[in-house]
Amino acid sequence: MKVRVDADLCIGCETCIDICPEIFEMNDNIAVTKKESVPADLQDSCREAEDACAVDAIIIEG
Ligand code: SF4
Numbered sequence: 333m334k335v336r337v338d339a340d341l342c343i344g345c346e347t348c349i350d351i352c353p354e355i356f357e358m359n360d361n362i363a364v365t366k367k368e369s370v371p372a373d374l375q376d377s378c379r380e381a382e383d384a385c386a387v388d389a390i391i392i393e394g
Contacts, residue, residue: 334370343386
């Protein structure tokens with residue numbers, strides 16, 4: 333499973349960082365991913381962050 337943040341959509345609300353700080357972090361005013369490939373033990377919280385993102389800026393593939 334891979335994840336990325338669409339920088340054009342992200343509004344910098346930090347919700348994903350609250351839910352899954354192992355994957356997401358802030359870089360200036362937008363979220364970025366610390367790693368592109370999501371380890372198995374973080375996939376549930378990564379999906380939770382995707383669901384919680386109000387602007388659908390989190391893109392999960394695979
Ligand atoms: S939850 Fe969505 S809008 Fe908010 S910081 Fe994360 S990617 Fe950006």
